[in-house]
Amino acid sequence: MSEKHISRAQQLIPAIDLKVISQGAEAIVFQTKTHPYSSHPYLKNHSQFIIKYRPPKPYRHSKIDAQITKTRTAGEAKFMYKLSKLGIACPALISCDLNNGIIWMENLGIDLPNGNVSSVKNWLWYLENEGREDDCTSDTVKEVCYKVGQLIGRLHLADMIHGDLTTSNLILTGSQDLWEPALIDFGLSSFSGLAEDKAVDLYVLERSVTSTHSVFAKLYNSWLLDGYESAHSLKEYKKFGKAKHTETIKRLEEVRLRGRKRSMLG
Ligand code: AMP
Numbered sequence: 590m591s592e593k594h595i596s597r598a599q600q601l602i603p604a605i606d607l608k609v610i611s612q613g614a615e616a617i618v619f620q621t622k623t624h625p626y627s628s629h630p631y632l633k634n635h636s637q638f639i640i641k642y643r644p645p646k647p648y649r650h651s652k653i654d655a656q657i658t659k660t661r662t663a664g665e666a667k668f669m670y671k672l673s674k675l676g677i678a679c680p681a682l683i684s685c686d687l688n689n690g691i692i693w694m695e696n697l698g699i700d701l702p703n704g705n706v707s708s709v710k711n712w713l714w715y716l717e718n719e720g721r722e723d724d725c726t727s728d729t730v731k732e733v734c735y736k737v738g739q740l741i742g743r744l745h746l747a748d749m750i751h752g753d754l755t756t757s758n759l760i761l762t763g764s765q766d767l768w769e770p771a772l773i774d775f776g777l778s779s780f781s782g783l784a785e786d787k788a789v790d791l792y793v794l795e796r797s798v799t800s801t802h803s804v805f806a807k808l809y810n811s812w813l814l815d816g817y818e819s820a821h822s823l824k825e826y827k828k829f830g831k832a833k834h835t836e837t838i839k840r841l842e843e844v845r846l847r848g849r850k851r852s853m854l855g
Contacts (some may be wrong), residue, residue, distance in 0.1 A: 594644040601689050602640065615776055616643045625684045625693050638683065643690030658690040661776060666692055668775040677743050678771035697771050698760040709737065709770065710756035713802050725805050734809050737770045738816025745787045746826050752777030754794035756801055788840035792848065
């Protein structure tokens with residue numbers, strides 16, 4: 590992503606402080622202290638917001654590109670809105686400009702003592718780098734993994750698929766005494782009731798944990814799956830929760846097998 594895209598964003602959102610915090614192939618993410626329509630002093634003093642901007646892609650025909658940007662931005666905003674309505678932790682949607690590919694949302698997370706934002710990935714790396722093995726396998730880590738699993742279980746029970754579950758797309762909110770995980774980045778999200786789609790979602794997370802936190806991955810993944818199962822026994826899902834869970838986990842085993850075969854074939 591080039592300076593050109595950053596200055597275009599600045600033109601679209603004039604006179605607003607923008608700090609780039611991430612640049613991906615699909616979008617640039619900015620942090621700002623400015624709320625799009627409220628000048629309440631509380632917001633001025635306490636809050637940071639996130640602006641996700643999808644710049645035009647020069648390699649696409651401009652009309653098709655405009656349509657894709659609009660569809661993806663609307664899809665992501667709708668997904669976040671639905672999650673919030675269901676009480677599944679994610680950033681609150683503040684405003685969006687579909688034609689220009691802009692979503693304004695709540696900033697989640699806090700800075701860890703090493704200055705990095707509290708994604709699950711950064712937090713686990715922080716604990717690992719501190720070099721104290723018992724911190725990495727503590728009840729706090731167990732509880733966070735369990736809560737993450739539970740969050741994903743609730744997402745899947747609503748027939749919602751994240752599409753890119755990695756430990757970077759899970760942000761820890763609250764404080765070090767009581768972390769609450771939340772989901773971010775719904776650029777690849779979709780709606781599906783298929784066990785296959787849910788199993789692939791879980792498999793992607795399992796692979797992300799294995800590649801980024803290899804030493805304790807087995808433990809973390811088993812805690813995640815315990816939490817995932819627990820969501821299915823919540824009383825609102827009593828009728829069908831257990832059957833859905835069994836079906837998804839059976840599929841997950843098949844997806845893992847396919848993954849292993851593929852990696853053996855290179
Ligand atoms: P995304 O393109 O949505 O994956 O965002 C890229 C990065 O920006 C993430 O890995 C986070 O570090 C950060 N980010 C995105 N949305 C938020 C948010 N609502 N609160 C805090 N950080 C965020």
